Amino acid sequence: MTETLIIEAKEDTPKIVFDPANRLFQISASSLPENAIGFYEPVIKWLNDYSVNPIDLTVFDFSFEYFNTASAKQIAKILLILENIAKEHEVVINWHYKKEDSDMLSSGSRFSKLIDLNFNFVGY
Template identity: 35%
Template sequence: MENIEIKGEKTEFFIPTVNFNAETGVCEIAGESYLEETFEFYQKLIDWLNQYTSQGKKTLIFNCKLTYFNTASSKAILEILRLLKNYQESGADVKINWFYHEWDDDMKMEVEDLGLDADVKIDLLTF
């Protein structure tokens, strides 16, 4: 299974940096997310996660370091969190870490609401 490595950029839209590693199970998304085709972009990540989680009960660590994402992106991120929740319920070891800036009360609120909707534990850590 191949890794996903996307280098983020901010020339027109804001493409996040993505590193999903199939050997270590560490999946990281960072930067800012505001895309032309939001659902297409995230579908690739969701497909990868579906493949990874269908290969037994390998550990998965999801590190979210997004400092900005628009509302369309948040809908896709919720889908990822739900997928992780299902994987966790199937008995796999899943850890979700969310990094945010201490001043960013809006991000903290957003992550709390995403955690509620996906019914999954998210550990909030400061940068």
């Protein structure tokens, strides 16, 4: 099984927890890195490695406070890998958003229309 990937949040980069043994796949907090491609490179590499031999059900939690457009492109890449995994395994996306933040809900809804995956929208 792929090793755990944990990246702690900074003020401009999100927290990443990828822990297949405990069935945790989480991206949270804010994402406006100086170099979005550079920040997400190891994240995307990890997911590509994971996609070779994923667990039977991957429940992926996005709970962004904020992300910029440069990050949006990287999030789309992540979703494409998950879409690929979903061809042979089960994948569920939980898109968490603050109830008063309708922009974050519509961002998630846009991704869900772009990519063929099961999305749950979870207001908190």
